Amino acid sequence: MFDSARYLERIGAPAHASLAELQRAHLESVPFENLDIHLGRPIQLDPDALFDKVVVRRRGGFCYELNGLFSRLLTARGLRVTPLSARVATEPRDGTFGPEFDHLTLQVEDREGTWLVDVGFGDSYLEPLRLDERGVQTRAGRDFRLEPEGDRLMLLRREDSGWLPQYSLSLVPRALGDFVGMCHHHQTSPQSIFTRGRLCTQATRDGRVTLKEGALVLTRGATREEHPVEGEDARARALAEHFGIRL
8 A cells, every 4th residue: 555654764755855855865765676577576567566666675676667656656745747658769879769668757747847757767867857948957967958859859968978868758648557568578578678687776965876787886976986796695785785675
């Protein structure tokens, strides 16, 4: 059963937290991870199962789980939330994108406007973007921009090499059930990035911590350190130490 107070405790956010504070608290508390896929545990988009996994068992998940669950918290707080489908830029420099329903993100309306909210993409914007703004929007020192593309919007982020697409967004309202097919695809297809290797990553107050196959990557500001992680025992220790996950 959904419990807003317990959810807020999980992400370390006060009851009066703003939308921006909730998104940032979530990203700094709940990892983006695909570990169940590699454990052979099917991911079902059942709201109560998602609450049990992320809040009760203090795990993470990928976009369908994290944004699907976060939408319930925002709705419980009286915000109008609409799931949206996005096609992820698989090759940002040559314009290759995944299929529709490749990614689930959220349109959120509050008294201050309409926002693009996302706690399920990994390394991205830490606070909501104004959905009707077409200029540069800076979040935690990184620049983003929403650019019209026909009846869609392209989310771009500024890198050293220039502006790169992150995903192509459809503004057609969706429901969580619309993403079931692609959720299954990403758990089972050898073409899915999520079946190719284990990943667990989480924002921190001053950077990010990422556990990938064979290495732990720590970033703090402009400093990046990569440490080898050899063997399953070392991986289990890293998961417990940096993410609080014990499988």
